Amino acid sequence: MNPIQGSDKPEIILTGDRATGPLHLGHYVGSLKQRVTLQKVHEQTILVADMQGLTDNAHNPKKVSSNILNVVADYLAVGIDPSKTTICLQSQLPALAELTMYYSNLVTISRLERNPTVKSEIASKGFERSIPAGFLTYPISQAADITAFNASLVPVGGDQLPMLEQTNEIVRKVNSLAGRVVLRECKPLLSDAPRLPSTDGKNKMSKSMGNAINLGASEKEIRTAVKSMYTDPNHLRVEDPGEVAGNVVFTYLDAFHTDKAYVSRLKERYRHGGLGDGTTKKILETCLQDMIRPIRDRRNVFLSDKAQLIDVLVQGSQASREKTAEVLSNIKEIFGLNILCARSI
Amino acid sequence: MNPIQGSDKPEIILTGDRATGPLHLGHYVGSLKQRVTLQKVHEQTILVADMQGLTDNAHNPKKVSSNILNVVADYLAVGIDPSKTTICLQSQLPALAELTMYYSNLVTISRLERNPTVKSEIASKGFERSIPAGFLTYPISQAADITAFNASLVPVGGDQLPMLEQTNEIVRKVNSLAGRVVLRECKPLLSDAPRLPSTDGKNKMSKSMGNAINLGASEKEIRTAVKSMYTDPNHLRVEDPGEVAGNVVFTYLDAFHTDKAYVSRLKERYRHGGLGDGTTKKILETCLQDMIRPIRDRRNVFLSDKAQLIDVLVQGSQASREKTAEVLSNIKEIFGLNILCARSI
Numbered sequence: 001m002n003p004i005q006g007s008d009k010p011e012i013i014l015t016g017d018r019a020t021g022p023l024h025l026g027h028y029v030g031s032l033k034q035r036v037t038l039q040k041v042h043e044q045t046i047l048v049a050d051m052q053g054l055t056d057n058a059h060n061p062k063k064v065s066s067n068i069l070n071v072v073a074d075y076l077a078v079g080i081d082p083s084k085t086t087i088c089l090q091s092q093l094p095a096l097a098e099l100t101m102y103y104s105n106l107v108t109i110s111r112l113e114r115n116p117t118v119k120s121e122i123a124s125k126g127f128e129r130s131i132p133a134g135f136l137t138y139p140i141s142q143a144a145d146i147t148a149f150n151a152s153l154v155p156v157g158g159d160q161l162p163m164l165e166q167t168n169e170i171v172r173k174v175n176s177l178a179g180r181v182v183l184r185e186c187k188p189l190l191s192d193a194p195r196l197p198s199t200d201g202k203n204k205m206s207k208s209m210g211n212a213i214n215l216g217a218s219e220k221e222i223r224t225a226v227k228s229m230y231t232d233p234n235h236l237r238v239e240d241p242g243e244v245a246g247n248v249v250f251t252y253l254d255a256f257h258t259d260k261a262y263v264s265r266l267k268e269r270y271r272h273g274g275l276g277d278g279t280t281k282k283i284l285e286t287c288l289q290d291m292i293r294p295i296r297d298r299r300n301v302f303l304s305d306k307a308q309l310i311d312v313l314v315q316g317s318q319a320s321r322e323k324t325a326e327v328l329s330n331i332k333e334i335f336g337l338n339i340l341c342a343r344s345i
Numbered sequence: 346m347n348p349i350q351g352s353d354k355p356e357i358i359l360t361g362d363r364a365t366g367p368l369h370l371g372h373y374v375g376s377l378k379q380r381v382t383l384q385k386v387h388e389q390t391i392l393v394a395d396m397q398g399l400t401d402n403a404h405n406p407k408k409v410s411s412n413i414l415n416v417v418a419d420y421l422a423v424g425i426d427p428s429k430t431t432i433c434l435q436s437q438l439p440a441l442a443e444l445t446m447y448y449s450n451l452v453t454i455s456r457l458e459r460n461p462t463v464k465s466e467i468a469s470k471g472f473e474r475s476i477p478a479g480f481l482t483y484p485i486s487q488a489a490d491i492t493a494f495n496a497s498l499v500p501v502g503g504d505q506l507p508m509l510e511q512t513n514e515i516v517r518k519v520n521s522l523a524g525r526v527v528l529r530e531c532k533p534l535l536s537d538a539p540r541l542p543s544t545d546g547k548n549k550m551s552k553s554m555g556n557a558i559n560l561g562a563s564e565k566e567i568r569t570a571v572k573s574m575y576t577d578p579n580h581l582r583v584e585d586p587g588e589v590a591g592n593v594v595f596t597y598l599d600a601f602h603t604d605k606a607y608v609s610r611l612k613e614r615y616r617h618g619g620l621g622d623g624t625t626k627k628i629l630e631t632c633l634q635d636m637i638r639p640i641r642d643r644r645n646v647f648l649s650d651k652a653q654l655i656d657v658l659v660q661g662s663q664a665s666r667e668k669t670a671e672v673l674s675n676i677k678e679i680f681g682l683n684i685l686c687a688r689s690i
Contacts, residue, residue, distance in 0.1 A: 050682055051446055058450035058680075059522065065681025091682045094439035097446045101396055101486070104479030105403035109454075112478060133457060133482050134449030140478060141446070177404065314685055335403075336410025337395055337436045340659055 013038055013189070014151035016047030016090075019067045020057060023074040024212040025288075026196040026205045029255050031155055032078045034191055038155075039084040045149050045320065046075065048313070051090045051097075052141060055134040056125060072309045074215050077299035088316035090145070095324035099144035102331055104137060106173045107166070112136050117162045143167035147174075147183045148324035155189040164188050178334045183327075196255055201230030201248045216299045217292060226285040231277045238276035249280045257287050358383055358534070359496035361392035361435075364412045365402060368419040369557040370633075371541040371550045374600050376500055377423045379536055383500075384429040390494050390665065391420065393658070396435045396442075397486060400479040401470060417654045419560050422644035433661035435490070440669035444489035447676055449482060451518045452511070457481050462507045488512035492519075492528045493669035500534040509533050523679045528672075541600055546575030546593045561644045562637060571630040576622045583621035594625045602632050 015035060017023065023032065038044050048071055053064040068089065075087060090096060112118065118139060122131055134141075139162075146154055146167050154164055164186060171183040198204060198211035205212035213225045229249050235242035244250045244267045253263045266283065269275040302309060332338050360380060362368065368377065383389050393416055398409040413434065420432060435441060457463065463484060467476055479486075484507075491499055491512050499509055509531060516528040543549060543556035550557035558570045574594050580587035589595045589612045598608045611628070614620040647654060677683050 054447070054450050054680060056450075058447075061522070061680040061682075065684065068684055089685065091443075091677065092685060094443055097442040098436075098439055100446060101442045101479065102399070102403075104482065105399050105401075105477045107478050108475045109478055109481050110475060130453045130455060132450045133452050133454055133485060134446065136454055137449065137478050137482070177406070310685055317685065332436065335399060335406040337406075339410065339413055340434065340437060340655060340662065 010042045011153040012149065012151050013042050013044040013153045013155065014047065014146050014149045014186075015044070015155045016049050016145070017071055018049045018053040019064050019071045020053045021063070021067055021206070022070045022214045022216055024205055024214045025252075025256075026198075026212060027074075028078060028215060029193045029196045030157065030191055032075070032080070034155060034189075034193075035075075035085065036079045039081060042153070044084070045086040045088065045151075045316075046080065047088055047090050047145055047149075048072065049090045049145075052138055055132060055138045055141075056127075058132065058134070068313075069303065069306055069309045070216070072312055073299045073302040076302050076309075076312070077215060077295045082312045082316065086316045086319055087312050088320040089313045092313070092317035093148070093320055093324050095321070095328035096141070096144050096148055098328050099148055099324075099331060100137075100141045102335060103140050103143055103170050103174075106170055106177075107137075107140055109136075111166075111169075112139065115139055115162050115166060117159055120159075139163050139166040140170070143170045146186050147171060148327045149320070150184065150323075150327060151186050152184060153189050154186050155191060157195065158190060161188055174331065174334065182330050182334060193255070197230075197248050197251055199225050199229045199248060201246065213288065213292070215292065215295050217296065219289060219293075222288050222292060223285055226281050226288065229281060229284075231280075235270075235277065239273045241273040242270045242275070242277075244270055249277065249284050252284055253280070253287070256291055257284075356387045356498040357494065357496050358387050358389040358498045358500065359392065359491050359494045359531075360389070360500045361394050361490070362416055363394045363398040364409050364416045365398045366408070366412055366551070367415045367559045367561055369550055369559045370597075370601075371543075371557060372419075373423060373560060374538045374541045375502065375536055377420070377425070379500060379534075379538075380420075380430065381424040384426060387498070389429070390431040390433065390496075390661075391425065392433055392435050392490055392494075393417065394435045394490075397483055400477060400483050400486075401472075403477065403479070413658075414648070414651055414654045415561075417657055418644045418647040421647050421654075421657070422560060422640045427657045427661065431661045431664055432657050433665040434658045437658070437662035438493070438665055438669050440666070440673035441486070441489050441493055443673050444493055444669075444676060445482075445486045447680060448485050448488055448515050448519075451515055451522075452482075452485055454481075456511075456514075457484065460484055460507050460511060462504055465504075484508050484511040485515070488515045491531055492516060493672045494665070495529060495668075495672060496531050497529060498534050499531050500536060502540065503535060506533055519676065519679065527675050527679060538600070542575075542593050542596055544570050544574045544593060546591065558633065558637070560637065560640050562641065564634060564638075567633050567637060568630055571626050571633065574626060574629075576625075580615075580622065584618045586618040587615045587620070587622075589615055594622065594629050597629055598625070598632065601636055602629075 015031065035044065048068055050064050050068055054061060057063045072087060118136065142163050143166060156164060168185045171185050174183050175181050200211045203209055203211060213222060231247050231249055232243040250267060257263045266275065266280065329338065380389065393413055395409050395413055399406060402408045417432060463481065487508055488511060501509060513530045516530050519528050520526050545556045548554055548556060558567060576592050576594055577588040595612060602608045611620065611625065674683065
């Protein structure tokens with residue numbers, strides 16, 4: 001079965017992004033393109049994770065709040081269609097917080113501290129012991145998100161697999177407590193696109209590092225980013241043979257240029273010598289300008305009508321409120337806390 | 346100012362109990378009697394903490410669910426009046442879980458691990474590193490409870506003071522983030538009643554230890570409990586001088602007998618020799634039977650009409666939902682997450 005191309009039975013897909021910055025080409029290659037395809041055959045929900053975004057930005061909440069509508073505009077601009085994909089806002093779904101509370105009683109602190117993804121994030125953020133409680137426990141909150149939507153398939157990068165393991169552990173604990181299957185385990189959908197490197201070839205793409213090309217990047221920003229791109233540092237003269245592996249310009253050409261044969265010929269010339277970085281960068285720039293221009297234009301149109309973007313979130317959140325409340329009610333039933341449910345309060 | 350006797354300005358009081366067992370004489374002396382007085386002059390809310398009860402009972406949730414209505418019946422039986430005191434159920438107030446999520450981003454794991462109350466609880470429960478995340482973080486959830494009701498005064502035992510410190514730290518962080526006073530700090534109301542010892546004089550009272558006298562104890566249970574009570578182990582014959590300090594029978598007589606002069610004379614006789622433990626126990630038993638009988642009777646009447654008890658919780662939770670939702674909205678405003686609030690969803 002290939003979930004991307006569809007199967008007999010549509011999957012329930014939950015995916016999402018922390019709203020901590022506008023989306024960039026890494027998101028486009030790694031997940032957004034896939035979502036556009038998935039929405040055609042599956043039931044897809046995208047969660048704009050504003051609360052998760054706060055777990056390490058509580059002292060700078062504007063970083064989250066100012067990016068919520070940017071992220072929604074990014075979705076619409078790349079072709080995610082709110083009539084096919086439910087787009088909702090995490091902070092609008094109280095059931096997610098309540099589920100997180102219940103699940104928190106089923107997961108130990110030491111289990112959370114063993115999570116390799118969180119471990120490496122803690123190290124990279126320099127948190128050490130001053131890690132916020134909300135950050136250490138965010139895998140529980142993710143489990144709440146996934147189970148609240150009864151998701152069967154979760155698109156992830158390989159580094160996110162421990163999150164799904166954590167979710168499925170909680171699912172098994174809940175089902176064992178209930179003595180029946182109340183929640184279902186989810187499967188990962190690993191993207192086959194390799195992770196796009198940052199323009200400097202060194203770090204993870206991030207806005208603060210200035211090494212990412214956003215979907216809303218201006219013509220000038222694209223030009224500057226491509227010009228500063230990391231190539232082969234030993235390729236000093238045009239006539240020198242150059243290295244293609246690790247050369248960010250070629251990685252981007254592989255990812256974005258539609259004529260694969262042409263890129264293949266360029267690589268050969270580069271390896272043999274006689275192709276300058278200025279030329280390859282010019283080719284890449286044209287390619288990226290052509291690809292990003294219509295996305296940027298659509299994005300700007302969407303951003304010029306904030307009420308419409310809010311409406312997308314309102315509609316999606318309303319639909320998701322009902323779904324997630326139902327799962328919460330099942331969980332409260334297991335814990336015997338539906339005592340008042342016969343009476344509407 | 347003496348908050349018990351009233352002051353110019355009524356306080357907003359939040360108090361509550363984990364619903365993990367029926368309430369006993371320790372609760373009666375330590376808090377329930379005080380609440381009956383406080384409700385006359387202050388705005389008092391009692392939170393039945395079912396979700397907090399689960400933080401260390403998730404694998405035995407019946408311990409919580411089966412006790413919710415017992416606890417409400419205990420309240421009503423001792424004279425807590427739902428027309429004066431709001432009685433509500435924690436799991437019915439989603440704002441509490443949401444506030445907990447937001448506050449979790451403002452508290453570090455190491456701060457939680459330094460909490461002396463939680464530290465000693467972890468040790469006494471033998472959790473060590475397999476402590477559930479929900480248990481380590483329950484002081485954050487308590488801060489959510491207290492601030493959600495805008496409580497100014499929180500009745501606590503001395504061992505609970507670190508909880509209020511934790512709450513006030515969160516209050517200050519929130520206010521500093523907001524740049525204005527959004528939440529108010531709370532003050533502790535320390536009970537002047539000394540902690541009532543367990544009947545065996547050794548441990549904290551608990552149902553599982555069989556060393557507590559519940560408010561619903563039968564005549565026979567009271568008799569058995571008093572008979573087995575710890576006295577002076579060196580007071581072997583009636584004519585021997587006996588020790589009053591640490592003698593649980595006398596501690597209970599001090600706490601419950603209305604004729605203080607009579608108890609004083611009994612103590613003198615006991616100290617000089619000539620008063621047997623059988624006699625003091627008989628006196629205490631009569632006193633406790635007389636005191637508990639009407640409470641037990643009222644309790645049984647309340648428990649025979651579960652619909653009425655549920656109604657008390659429904660009414661109280663409905664009123665509290667609105668209040669706590671308002672505080673949540675203020676907190677979401679600070680984090681910039683009221684983006685959809687103009688639109689009702």
